Amino acid sequence: MSALLNVSGLDCFYGEVQVLHGLELALHKGEVLCLMGRNGAGKTTTLKAIMGLVRPRSGSIVMNGPENGPSGSTELTELAAHEVPKRGIGYVPQGRRLFAEMTVRENLEIGLNTRRKGTDTLESVLDLFPLLRERLKQQSGTLSGGEQQMLAMARALCLEPQILLLDEPTEGLMPSMIQKIRETVLALRHRGVSTILVEQRAEAVLALADRVTFIENGHSRETVAIAELKADPSALRRYVGIG
Numbered sequence: 001m002s003a004l005l006n007v008s009g010l011d012c013f014y015g016e017v018q019v020l021h022g023l024e025l026a027l028h029k030g031e032v033l034c035l036m037g038r039n040g041a042g043k044t045t046t047l048k049a050i051m052g053l054v055r056p057r058s059g060s061i062v063m064n065g066p067e068n069g070p071s072g073s074t075e076l077t078e079l080a081a082h083e084v085p086k087r088g089i090g091y092v093p094q095g096r097r098l099f100a101e102m103t104v105r106e107n108l109e110i111g112l113n114t115r116r117k118g119t120d121t122l123e124s125v126l127d128l129f130p131l132l133r134e135r136l137k138q139q140s141g142t143l144s145g146g147e148q149q150m151l152a153m154a155r156a157l158c159l160e161p162q163i164l165l166l167d168e169p170t171e172g173l174m175p176s177m178i179q180k181i182r183e184t185v186l187a188l189r190h191r192g193v194s195t196i197l198v199e200q201r202a203e204a205v206l207a208l209a210d211r212v213t214f215i216e217n218g219h220s221r222e223t224v225a226i227a228e229l230k231a232d233p234s235a236l237r238r239y240v241g242i243g
């Protein structure tokens with residue numbers, strides 16, 4: 001069976017500098033796939049390429065599934081960037097990128113409007129983040145870092161995404177917030193959302209991931225199931241320098 005998302009042969013450049021070299025990954029339905037690699041390895045660029053924010057010079061990014069029209073698949077590299085979220089791909093970039101001047105509710109409405117979702121979706125997202133329910137009228141820029149991260153995730157979830165891309169969502173957060181974000185990733189997995197998670201902390205990866213793809217200097221080197229990685233964590237040392 002084909003994966004929900006298949007990235008193959010991806011070459012990406014910034015100017016003349018090549019940062020992804022034939023990168024490959026596959027995301028299966030309902031799994032959490034972690035991307036790990038050293039700083040500058042190309043993890044963020046991979047997510048941006050999926051979102052159409054960086055145009056690959058070659059390669060393909062195919063989303064499969066019945067909602068992709070009669071052929072059952074969509075070549076995402078052929079879509080304009082604003083079309084990608086409409087296909088049900090939510091993105092929470094590093095640094096969150098909220099509209100700080102807008103209220104919590106207005107930020108969530110941007111997510112809802114992207115795929116014409118309504119109150120039912122909003123309510124189910126707020127059930128995951130009850131804290132945001134109390135702050136719907138608050139200006140987003142005045143939320144704490146952890147609350148902003150929750151809002152960024154909630155906004156992406158207002159798309160009712162099939163696929164969620166999370167770029168280091170717990171970076172710089174307090175332990176209680178880290179725990180909340182991790183619980184949310186697992187709750188979403190339970191709901192059938194498929195997630196690509198860029199994460200640097202081994203203990204988070206071991207707790208959340210189903211599989212890990214290791215990226216080194218823009219090359220996808222190895223993909224391992226989490227049970228394999230627990231039995232033999234040497235890849236963590238090899239590609240991330242930990243363990």
Ligand SMILES: Nc1ncnc2c1ncn2[C@@H]1O[C@H](COP(=O)(O)OP(=O)(O)OP(=O)(O)O)[C@@H](O)[C@H]1O
Nearest residue numbers: 014015017019037038039040041042043044045046
């Ligand atoms: N806008 C840009 N212009 C030029 N080079 C860039 C740009 N963004 C990233 N790069 C370079 O591309 C390479 C890959 O960067 P990328 O952000 O994808 O790595 P990463 O694995 O996400 O790293 P980190 O863990 O530090 O976030 C790095 O060498 C980086 O310096």
